[in-house]
Amino acid sequence: MTERFPAGPGVLVTLMSALASLFLVGQRYQRVRQTVMAGQTPLSRYLIPAATVFTVGVILAIGAGIVVEYTRL
Numbered sequence: 001m002t003e004r005f006p007a008g009p010g011v012l013v014t015l016m017s018a019l020a021s022l023f024l025v026g027q028r029y030q031r032v033r034q035t036v037m038a039g040q041t042p043l044s045r046y047l048i049p050a051a052t053v054f055t056v057g058v059i060l061a062i063g064a065g066i067v068v069e070y071t072r073l
Helices: 008-038 047-071
Strands: none
Touching: 008 047
């Protein structure tokens, strides 16, 4: 037995989660960046931006995969 659920609620939850993640990543990035610029941590100045770009890339890739799955319904 196959049940068909509307895609709308799932898409809405996915979009809200992605936006919240991007917002939280941005806040974290700014806080860590300020610490690095103040010289209070041994972290590389390139590590934080690279980690942020990687995280955003993963979020976008997962979102794209979900969109592809929804278009195949």
